Amino acid sequence: MTDLHELCKFHIRPVDGRYLTELRYFLRNGIPSTYTEEEAYNYINGIEEEAESTTTPLHIICRKYPEDASEEEARVINEMAGMLFEYGAGWCLVDAEGNTPGCVLVKRGLKHTGLYEQIVDAGVRAELLLRKVECNVEFVEQDNGDAQVEEQEAQPHVESVETETKAERATDPADSQEAYLSAKLRYEKGALVTEEQNDGVMMDWETDLMKRGCDTIFKGAYVDGKLDDEVAVLNIGFGMGIIDSFIAEKQPTKHYICEAHPDVLAKMKKDGWYDRPNVVVLEGTWKEQLDKLLSQGNVFFNGVYYDTFSEHYEDMLDLFDVLVGLLKPHGVFSFFNGLGADREVVYDVYKNLVSMDLSNYGLSCSFENVDMSNSRVNDASEEGTDGSVWDNIKRPYWMCPVYYHPEVKFVEF
Known part of the structure; x- marks a missing residue:
């Protein structure tokens, strides 16, 4: 002392x-x-x-x-x-x-x-x-016990602090997209997880947030209070298909789904998503597929939602580059906001960063505070069980009492 x-x-x-x-x-x-x-x-x-x-x-x-x-x-x-x-x-x-x-x-x-x-x-x-x-x-x-600044794994489903070397992170599905896309996935009750590590790729406690995300991007379906002649929406990252099910209920003219993982694509085929007349499945990473759409120059979206696994915040910055070319002037963008969500202070830092970064693209970002204190995700156990939603999940990716739900649109001049 x-x-x-x-x-x-x-x-x-x-x-x-x-x-x-x-x-x-x-x-x-x-x-x-x-x-x-x-x-x-x-x-x-x-x-x-x-x-x-x-x-x-x-x-x-x-x-x-x-x-x-x-x-x-x-x-x-x-x-x-x-x-x-x-x-x-x-x-x-x-x-x-x-x-x-x-x-x-x-x-x-x-x-x-x-x-x-x-x-x-x-x-x-x-x-x-x-x-x-x-x-x-x-x-x-x-x-090894030392506090230090390391690379953020910052996909929207941000995982918790983990002791790993850089070599280990390169083979960790939660840190490397290449490792994730080659990893086997398993659909189980209420969750999609990696087969070997039990990383939570997506879980059904997010359902209410997905509903909120769907409602948000469909705000872009209206121009001056009137429904657009053609409503096209894009969801990046199918996962368990939660938000896509909500989108389907609203019957857009075109419903694009971009998904890269072979196990998820197989699940989509099995469940009939490929057979839906208004659904367009983009097989592959969004970086590959959205560049193709940009090159075509004839596809524009009323709403875009982004919810991937194993991607970094720097990938989101790359997405912003593409987004401004694919979003209609009245379109709305949103995403699963799990950036740094295993620590409130880091979550607050990202909230400010996202707003600042989007403003550089002529986009404004507003957040709605969603109280998560009564959500299953913050309960010690689920009703009727002795366990937590995080039981058997390698790393909880949500630890905050408030969810910052984002709504992004072009700045009005």
Whole structure:
């Protein structure tokens, strides 16, 4: 423990300008903003091993943030956090309990504070900076006990933190699309999973969200309140066919389904999707198939939904490039928003990133907050059973109490 760590515990109230003066002194005199309690303990006790966890000053501030902080105290604490970020503090380093600073605030019920917003903003800045140096999307991951930033696996069904080497990730169906497309899948009651690993590709707890997604993209079927002469919709990623069943009920003129996995395509054939007169099945990845549609130049969509497995956020950015050429001027785009959804703070970072990225394409993104607290996905067990929806699933891909349902359309000028 050092004076820096003690300072961040706010033993003396009120928290005023004296804290800023002392913190500035420590940082200007060479104490790293990421200097951890564990490192200090090892140094004081002559322990040469590297610390296995990272309780940083920012973690301590989040742990000790006074629940009854006055407006002035909150301002000072926010300035302290800003100063730490200025000197290189990490927004996503994890402590011994596996919590980032933002996670600590979430668990304390302090998401409403300016400090939490500042941490989210720091996450957005870090991602944008990493892009500039051609790095991948930032995410929290542990490797042999050390907290560090690793590549985000960020498909819309984002999986939870997992310890894997890069070589292992290349053969992991949840991380590599090539590995996923060659993996065997199994349809079981209420879920579609990978045969070998039991990764949850899709699960029926998403049904209400799929219904919401269908209703959203069909908003693009209307022009000035009147139904379009021809309504064409596209769903990317069939999975269990949940949203496609809702789409079929609305009887669009053309219903395009893009799906790449051979086991899913076989299921679609068996269930008669190929035989439906208004259905067009695009066999292959969306990158292959949508480029062909763009080249034709005569297919445009009122609504597009995106819900794939094992794709990264950078793939979504590539999709945005294609989307602007295939969406009608009044069309609507939506997607299963599981980006970073195993941690609330990461989920909030992605919410901001998606909006910023879409705005670069002349698209606006609004979110509807859907309360998931009473959903089966957040229950310890299902009614009439002793198990959780995540039983036997390798990695839960949803851990948040609120779902940010996206609606994307062209900006109106």
